[in-house]
Amino acid sequence: xxxxxxxxxxxxxxxxxxxxxxxxxxxxxxxxxxxxxxxxxxxxxxxxxxxxxxxxxxxxxxxxxxxxxxxxxxxxxxxxxxxxxxxxxxxxxxxxxxxxxxxxxxxxxxxxxxxxxxxxxxxxxxxxxxxxxxxxxxxxxxxxxxxxxxxxxxxxxxxxxxxxxxxxxxxxxxxxxxxxxxxxxxxxxxxxxxxxxxx
Amino acid sequence: xxxxxxxxxxxxxxxxxxxxxxxxxxxxxxxxxxxxxxxxxxxxxxxxxxxxxxxxxxxxxxxxxxxxxxxxxxxxxxxxxxxxxxxxxxxxxxxxxxxxxxxxxxxxxxxxxxxxxxxxxxxxxxxxxxxxxxxxxxxxxxxxxxxxxxxxxxxxxxxxxxxxxxxxxxxxxxxxxxxxxxxxxxxxxxxxxxxxxxx
DNA sequence: CCTACCGATCGGTAGG
DNA sequence: CCTACCGATCGGTAGG
Numbered sequence: 308x309x310x311x312x313x314x315x316x317x318x319x320x321x322x323x324x325x326x327x328x329x330x331x332x333x334x335x336x337x338x339x340x341x342x343x344x345x346x347x348x349x350x351x352x353x354x355x356x357x358x359x360x361x362x363x364x365x366x367x368x369x370x371x372x373x374x375x376x377x378x379x380x381x382x383x384x385x386x387x388x389x390x391x392x393x394x395x396x397x398x399x400x401x402x403x404x405x406x407x408x409x410x411x412x413x414x415x416x417x418x419x420x421x422x423x424x425x426x427x428x429x430x431x432x433x434x435x436x437x438x439x440x441x442x443x444x445x446x447x448x449x450x451x452x453x454x455x456x457x458x459x460x461x462x463x464x465x466x467x468x469x470x471x472x473x474x475x476x477x478x479x480x481x482x483x484x485x486x487x488x489x490x491x492x493x494x495x496x497x498x499x500x501x502x503x504x505x506x
Numbered sequence: 507x508x509x510x511x512x513x514x515x516x517x518x519x520x521x522x523x524x525x526x527x528x529x530x531x532x533x534x535x536x537x538x539x540x541x542x543x544x545x546x547x548x549x550x551x552x553x554x555x556x557x558x559x560x561x562x563x564x565x566x567x568x569x570x571x572x573x574x575x576x577x578x579x580x581x582x583x584x585x586x587x588x589x590x591x592x593x594x595x596x597x598x599x600x601x602x603x604x605x606x607x608x609x610x611x612x613x614x615x616x617x618x619x620x621x622x623x624x625x626x627x628x629x630x631x632x633x634x635x636x637x638x639x640x641x642x643x644x645x646x647x648x649x650x651x652x653x654x655x656x657x658x659x660x661x662x663x664x665x666x667x668x669x670x671x672x673x674x675x676x677x678x679x680x681x682x683x684x685x686x687x688x689x690x691x692x693x694x695x696x697x698x699x700x701x702x703x704x705x
Numbered sequence: 706c707c708t709a710c711c712g713a714t715c716g717g718t719a720g721g
Numbered sequence: 722c723c724t725a726c727c728g729a730t731c732g733g734t735a736g737g
Contacts, residue, residue: 334627335627343715354723355723362717363715363716437686475695475698478674479671499671553708554706556732561732
């Protein structure tokens with residue numbers, strides 16, 4: 308009588324669809340998603356999948372949101388108990404590089420892939436990807452500024468320049484890992500980042 | 507009688523199709539190309555476009571080849587008369603960054619976009635993109651090693667590490683320019699690259 | 706280089 | 722969550 312069990316099952320199905328959508332999108336891109344393809348992967352009918360979303364764009368947006376949540380969950384533990392500044396910045400960058408080395412997706416970090424795919428296409432999906440990227444960039448900048456204020460970095464440190472290089476090392480690590488399957492990419496990025504994380 | 511004029515016109519049409527395909531692919535990806543879409547853009551019939559290529563994959567491969575040619579043509583003049591080693595490396599990196607800042611495509615460097623798109627999809631298109639990327643990587647490594655042999659860089663310089671960071675700065679510049687439209691990205695990449703191009 | 710067509714798949718919906 | 726369908730578009734081809 309009460310729809311309790313049915314609601315839980317619906318939620319589980321919804322999550323399974325979004326989970327599969329992230330995996331597919333990490334390889335085929337957010338525009339490579341197809342409702343029929345996901346249905347086939349999950350042993351469902353096309354309408355059964357489509358009924359969980361207003362339209363395909365909502366599915367894409369949910370995949371981006373879920374990927375951001377996975378990233379956040381992967382990074383957050385490393386940040387706990389760390390003081391703002393270099394300590395927290397080092398922990399965040401290390402967790403980030405480890406995430407890029409060993410992503411929870413078959414095609415590498417979904418946000419990196421979506422950023423490259425969507426960078427030329429205006430719209431809500433691009434906006435969501437940019438917002439995700441901005442949040443990480445803001446974290447790096449915030450900790451760099453905290454390090455300057457704490458005297459861990461010289462007062463004339465160019466935080467934006469350091470942030471640019473850290474983001475570049477992440478992009479380069481991702482590219483080397485995905486395109487070249489280079490097992491040393493992570494350590495190369497760490498070595499290049501080290502002088503940026505010191506006073 | 508002689509098909510001379512017809513052959514030339516056919517070649518021009520072929521080039522126009524590939525040129526348009528590069529522009530579209532720089533925004534929509536190589537998998538975002540459609541023969542019907544190109545036909546509409548060029549005021550041709552779908553079969554008129556399709557007849558120039560054995561199949562869609564051949565069109566994708568020709569777009570990659572043409573993009574490599576455009577890149578090579580943009581870089582080559584800067585390398586003329588430059589001695590192997592740091593002088594040639596600096597000229598190449600400067601031309602490369604300038605190319606990434608101001609690409610001949612509406613969606614940014616096609617090779618960078620295709621590398622991110624294709625990195626998880628085995629096949630001839632991915633192979634062509636990787637080969638293009640490898641050629642540029644080989645150039646950087648060759649000049650770094652020439653600089654070491656010429657005594658411009660210490661004998662214990664880690665050429666692969668420097669190459670990794672230069673490639674990362676290119677990826678970061680491309681991302682900042684395309685995703686963020688950051689007008690300072692080029693200069694930030696140049697500043698970060700400077701210590702890597704010196705003894 | 707064209708018209709006209711093929712089967713397959715797309716996103717989305719009606720109706721249950 | 723299903724079957725069954727809509728119009729549109731896909732890559733590709735026959736025939737001229």
